[in-house]
Amino acid sequence: MGWLPVAASTYAADIDKIFYVILVVTGIAFVGVEVTLVYFLFKYRGREGRKAEYIEGSTRAEIVWTVVPALFIVGLGIASHSVWPKVKDPDRFPTNALELAAEAAQFEWNFTYPGVDGRLGTGDDFTVRNQLHVPVNEPVVVHLTSLDVIHSFFVPAFRVKQDAVPGFDRNRLWFEATRTGEFEIACAELCGLGHYRMRGRVFVHTQEDYERWKAEQS
Amino acid sequence: MATVGATADPAAHAHHEEMGFIRKYVFSTDHKVIGIQFLFTCLFFLAVGGLLAMLVRWQLGYPGQPIPGGSGLPDTMAPGGIMLPEFYNALVTMHATFMIFFAVMPLLVGVYANFLIPLKLGAPDMAFPTLNMASFWVFVVSGIVMLASLFVEGGAASAGWTAYAPLSAVPEYTGVSLGMQLWIVSIILFGASSLLGSVNYITTVVNMRAPGMTLFRMPLSIWALFITAILALLAVPILAGAVIMLLFDQTIGTTFFLPADGGRPLLWQHLFWFFGHPEVYILILPAMGIVSDIIANGSRKPIFGYHSMVFAIIAIAFLGWVVWGHHMFQSGMNPLLGTSFMLATMMIAVPSAIKVFNWLGTLWRGNIQFHTPMLNAVAFVALFTIGGLSGIFMASNAVDIFIHDTYFIVAHIHYVLFGGSLFAIFAAIYFWFPKMFGRMMNETWGKIHFAFTFVFYNLVFFPMHILGVGGHMRRVYDPNQYEFLAGFQGMNTFISISAFILFAAQVPFLINFFWSLFKGKKAEQNPWKDNGLEWTVASPAPHGNFDVAPTVYRGPYEFGSPEVEEDFLPQNVPLNGQERVTERSEPGGALK
Numbered sequence: 001m002g003w004l005p006v007a008a009s010t011y012a013a014d015i016d017k018i019f020y021v022i023l024v025v026t027g028i029a030f031v032g033v034e035v036t037l038v039y040f041l042f043k044y045r046g047r048e049g050r051k052a053e054y055i056e057g058s059t060r061a062e063i064v065w066t067v068v069p070a071l072f073i074v075g076l077g078i079a080s081h082s083v084w085p086k087v088k089d090p091d092r093f094p095t096n097a098l099e100l101a102a103e104a105a106q107f108e109w110n111f112t113y114p115g116v117d118g119r120l121g122t123g124d125d126f127t128v129r130n131q132l133h134v135p136v137n138e139p140v141v142v143h144l145t146s147l148d149v150i151h152s153f154f155v156p157a158f159r160v161k162q163d164a165v166p167g168f169d170r171n172r173l174w175f176e177a178t179r180t181g182e183f184e185i186a187c188a189e190l191c192g193l194g195h196y197r198m199r200g201r202v203f204v205h206t207q208e209d210y211e212r213w214k215a216e217q218s
Numbered sequence: 219m220a221t222v223g224a225t226a227d228p229a230a231h232a233h234h235e236e237m238g239f240i241r242k243y244v245f246s247t248d249h250k251v252i253g254i255q256f257l258f259t260c261l262f263f264l265a266v267g268g269l270l271a272m273l274v275r276w277q278l279g280y281p282g283q284p285i286p287g288g289s290g291l292p293d294t295m296a297p298g299g300i301m302l303p304e305f306y307n308a309l310v311t312m313h314a315t316f317m318i319f320f321a322v323m324p325l326l327v328g329v330y331a332n333f334l335i336p337l338k339l340g341a342p343d344m345a346f347p348t349l350n351m352a353s354f355w356v357f358v359v360s361g362i363v364m365l366a367s368l369f370v371e372g373g374a375a376s377a378g379w380t381a382y383a384p385l386s387a388v389p390e391y392t393g394v395s396l397g398m399q400l401w402i403v404s405i406i407l408f409g410a411s412s413l414l415g416s417v418n419y420i421t422t423v424v425n426m427r428a429p430g431m432t433l434f435r436m437p438l439s440i441w442a443l444f445i446t447a448i449l450a451l452l453a454v455p456i457l458a459g460a461v462i463m464l465l466f467d468q469t470i471g472t473t474f475f476l477p478a479d480g481g482r483p484l485l486w487q488h489l490f491w492f493f494g495h496p497e498v499y500i501l502i503l504p505a506m507g508i509v510s511d512i513i514a515n516g517s518r519k520p521i522f523g524y525h526s527m528v529f530a531i532i533a534i535a536f537l538g539w540v541v542w543g544h545h546m547f548q549s550g551m552n553p554l555l556g557t558s559f560m561l562a563t564m565m566i567a568v569p570s571a572i573k574v575f576n577w578l579g580t581l582w583r584g585n586i587q588f589h590t591p592m593l594n595a596v597a598f599v600a601l602f603t604i605g606g607l608s609g610i611f612m613a614s615n616a617v618d619i620f621i622h623d624t625y626f627i628v629a630h631i632h633y634v635l636f637g638g639s640l641f642a643i644f645a646a647i648y649f650w651f652p653k654m655f656g657r658m659m660n661e662t663w664g665k666i667h668f669a670f671t672f673v674f675y676n677l678v679f680f681p682m683h684i685l686g687v688g689g690h691m692r693r694v695y696d697p698n699q700y701e702f703l704a705g706f707q708g709m710n711t712f713i714s715i716s717a718f719i720l721f722a723a724q725v726p727f728l729i730n731f732f733w734s735l736f737k738g739k740k741a742e743q744n745p746w747k748d749n750g751l752e753w754t755v756a757s758p759a760p761h762g763n764f765d766v767a768p769t770v771y772r773g774p775y776e777f778g779s780p781e782v783e784e785d786f787l788p789q790n791v792p793l794n795g796q797e798r799v800t801e802r803s804e805p806g807g808a809l810k
Contacts, residue, residue, distance in 0.1 A: 167477020
């Protein structure tokens with residue numbers, strides 16, 4: 001199925017897999033309910049002079065259709081939890097990652113890179129507007145803040161989304177791109193009249209190209 | 219009337235012959251008149267909300283093209299008929315605001331809690347008729363303020379119906395100042411109206427049930443409206459508090475939700491969704507109750523699993539308080555909390571599934587009558603199922619990372635609130651029209667309206683799931699800014715055309731509604747052969763409702779009972795061995 005956008009990060013396939021698992025489970029429930037509904041409507045359509053069967057319920061049926069959905073739900077919950085902390089828990093972020101800072105503002109993304117000393121917050125940092133350059137196959141951690149209102153950093157191809165909240169500097173996200181190329185960054189949270197054009201671009205380079213680009217900047 | 223009027227307290231039972239036009243139809247304290255007033259007012263707001271949606275769909279279907287007939291719009295909205303992005307944001311915000319607060323919620327609660335609770339419980343009126351009247355008129359003022367905000371300088375509120383701070387709190391961020399303040403004032407008034415109503419509904423259900431009307435003989439519609447009133451009583455003050463804080467941030471320099479001086483933007487989201495999630499159940503539970511009543515009637519069979527239906531309503535209402543965090547999965551919350559909120563959210567699928575299975579169980583071996591109310595009620599089951607299942611995708615915190623704030627949520631909420639609630643509202647309008655107005659709505663036109671609405675509803679909202687899965691963000695003025703969304707323009711145009719037809723398909727409904735008011739077939743007392751107490755009085759239901767307080771002998775779903783020849787058995791009809799009690803209503807209208 002080609003509905004989902006191209007997948008270009010390490011955990012994109014994990015998220016897609018859970019999506020498809022839920023699609024199958026809910027798909028079966030959907031078809032089951034709708035087919036039963038239509039069948040009953042046809043089979044038990046009203047006829048003159050006939051009376052419905054007087055049935056008030058069934059305890060056994062109630063137990064079955066309480067327990068069975070509950071089991072499926074717990075299963076889907078466990079499956080989701082197998083992926084969620086991997087993406088979102090800062091304690092489990094890769095430790096050897098390239099660390100960047102991103103500041104969202106109406107209506108742009110500003111990405112700050114560590115300079116030659118490899119550390120953020122020093123004098124040789126440099127900032128790039130609306131362009132995020134990263135090396136392929138290397139984990140990247142982005143410290144995300146906002147200057148004004150809430151924005152949301154969204155790279156559909158990486159399946160990553162994280163709000164940037166003003167005054168809240170603990171928000172971080174990470175990803176590891178698995179293929180080189182250009183991907184779009186969108187703002188996913190309504191942030192004002194320019195929300196629709198708050199677009200950025202991720203450039204995923206080979207290691208050498210990344211080093212070359214970085215050398216050009218500083 | 220004569221029997222009651224002789225003994226009753228004149229304040230509670232003012233004789234209608236003695237009332238002038240103003241007291242009878244304008245400042246009325248009769249719960250039925252108030253319900254009908256809510257109905258007309260809310261249908262107007264439903265049309266306003268729909269019209270705003272059409273403008274949104276025009277921009278998405280034909281981005282940057284002049285709106286047909288839009289050259290009359292001021293340059294601050296659409297210069298030369300071409301919509302501005304700030305106007306688009308205002309349209310999105312106001313569409314949701316009108317639909318949620320001024321159409322769906324009051325159509326379910328304002329109209330049907332008012333109209334049905336006393337009639338179905340065998341009470342002469344609400345516990346507090348004057349508060350009830352105040353509830354309606356405060357609502358009208360609130361609606362006028364909200365309407366006025368569309369036309370003020372700077373435009374209407376445009377921070378989304380969720381009004382996330384700081385966007386909503388600082389006028390510079392949106393360019394909207396007065397519009398946002400009027401939005402807040404209107405919501406505060408709306409909250410006051412809702413509280414006055416809730417206090418009334420709860421008191422009436424607790425205190426004014428007819429003899430024999432035990433809690434477990436109440437129709438599911440009344441159960442749902444009762445639980446909903448409790449939710450509203452507890453949730454709405456939180457919203458009121460939050461919007462007052464927002465107003466202070468905007469006008470007098472406080473920083474509750476601003477990062478300066480220690481404020482927290484996320485505090486707004488916690489407060490808003492702590493109200494907002496119970497709110498979405500306020501918007502669906504009464505619909506579930508109404509649909510349960512109509513499906514049992516249309517199947518000519520008792521509702522399947524009455525008690526588990528009641529417990530499912532209570533379970534949904536309870537779980538609704540512990541799931542607000544699922545709206546904030548991407549806000550930066552502690553990831554462990556993300557998992558707890560996910561599990562609580564997913565648990566709601568269980569009582570929802572119980573309800574769907576019980577509706578199917580009710581149809582099973584029934585003798586199904588396809589009248590217009592039943593068609594709409596069955597459509598509710600079919601469409602709510604989709605809305606419930608799509609909720610599981612977003613409840614999964616892992617999948618939500620991708621689909622959060624995309625068209626997937628737009629599809630989901632419309633499957634629940636339009637496919638669910640609005641179809642239930644149509645079912646209710648057709649079903650109780652004869653009891654409100656003494657005439658039937660036209661069945662043929664009702665079915666035409668239903669068929670077009672059902673088909674085009676699905677053509678509008680089903681493709682939105684696919685947009686969402688493609689990553690299409692919600693609330694974007696021009697998706698063509700993005701290369702990865704360029705391929706969706708065709709689908710967006712298709713959705714827009716379907717939406718215009720869906721909107722046009724409501725014309726037969728309106729014509730049918732207003733034509734039937736004056737020219738519809740005269741209604742019998744009990745045209746649907748139902749068991750509820752409202753069908754034991756004349757159509758339209760008279761002032762004061764019951765000449766003699768009815769005695770209730772059984773639950774409301776005795777269809778197809780083997781004890782009687784007919785396929786229904788009203789709640790107030792005694793069978794052999796059941797003594798008919800001819801108790802009169804006590805002074806003051808308090809019935810125990």
